Amino acid sequence: MITYNPKDWFTFIFRFHKADTLRQLAPLIIGISVYCWIVAFLELNVFRLSENSHVKNITAMHTLLSFVISMLLVFRTNTAYDRWWEGRKLWGSLVNNSRNLAIKLNAILGHEEAAHRSFFKKIIPMYASVLSHHLHAETTRLALDEHEHPELKNLDTNRHMPNQVASMMFQRVNRLYEEGKIKGDQLIVLNSELQSFTDIMGACERIKNTPIPFSYSVFLKKFIFFYVMTLPFSFVISLGYIAIPVVAFIFYVLASLELIAEEIEDPFGGDENDLPMIKMASNIKKHVAEILN
Structure with missing residues (x-):
């Protein structure tokens, strides 16, 4: 997405960029x-x-x-x-929901749960990254430590990638509940946050596919x-x-x-005026890492 100063008239008049019609x-x-x-x-x-x-x-x-x-x-x-603008609002919601999920997990999981905290520190921003590639309709490349988290090897690139990542997050949350590390009311709170991820993805797909x-x-x-x-x-x-x-x-x-x-009309493409999803996914990774560190 092109960033600019809207008050700089003369620069716009005599400037020709790649997106110029x-x-x-x-x-x-x-x-x-x-x-x-x-x-x-x-x-x-x-x-x-x-x-x-x-x-x-x-x-x-x-x-x-x-x-x-x-x-x-x-x-x-x-x-x-x-x-x-709707696409921008949806990705703004994804940024906020990722932060909210990380904040709640940070409060629920103690520092002794280093393995679970490390998992969510990688899997939450991974969803935004996978969704951006999914909306670009390109092959997603995931830069994760598979030795530390061997369950990530189960990802099938021929299937719906965001759904797989969301499923992995919910499975880990459900596992924490079964192990007694989170309570039932905490499970309900986390479930609403996880559900919002899929709702955002569905709305983005509606814009992309219609x-x-x-x-x-x-x-x-x-x-x-x-x-x-x-x-x-x-x-x-x-x-x-x-x-x-x-x-x-x-x-x-x-x-x-x-x-x-x-x-x-397609805010998830690769044009200069499209949404900077890669940059927003990078910001999510940075903020989640700061919260769950």
């Missing part, structure tokens, strides 16, 4: 500019259309459609940002395309060849909003 849209902008030049050449030099031509009345259609396309883009960007409806996304792209492709016919008569940069700029603005929405 201008880089992605450059080929299309060039193509639109060439298309607009062809239309301008035909209207001005071949057909020699004048200010009284009926083609100029196409502007009325653009005026009516501009309201519709603005409403569609507002809904599109708001929906995408809601998904991004994109914006296909028909809506396709319609918006077609709408923007045909809207921009008809702009030169009316703009050339009144603006001449100046219509070329004007149409290119309008296309850049409209298409950029759609590209930004596409990027942030």
Whole structure:
């Protein structure tokens, strides 16, 4: 995720970074500019259309459609940002719940329970790390001491990794209860914390696996395309060849909003504006280690 100072205007204006839509849209902008030049050449030099031509009345259609396309883009960007912000809130909850679980375990387990404390010190941040890889849909690599905790060898990378880690945490808590090291009311408290991990994972999977409806996304792209492709016919008569940069700029603005929405609607990807899950998992590991040390 890109960190920045929102008050630094001039740096943003003249700064081009990897996530800038201008880089992605450059080929299309060039193509639109060439298309607009062809239309301008035909209207001005071949057909020699004048200010009284009926083609100029196409502007009325653009005026009516501009309201519709603005409403569609507002809904599109708001929906995408809601998904991004919900993902951020879920990972914020995961950070807090990991700390809460570590704090409660630190109070319940005495310092003589070094083996159990060491297990939870590794397994709690391990859940965040596994979940981040799971949401990235990449193979998870776990850096744990298998000699100290041989039960971690039972992890099957072909199965749902976060569920396995959550199951291992609950099995250890249940084992502590059976050994009489925690009481029944303490088991209930810890169980609610462990259940919250799975609830967060399910909500993240809902965002990851449920994109914006296909028909809506396709319609918006077609709408923007045909809207921009008809702009030169009316703009050339009144603006001449100046219509070329004007149409290119309008296309850049409209298409950029759609590209930004596409990027942030999946907050768990690998784009620059996506959530820094690896960094948050690293912070969880640091905080849990401080609590259970």
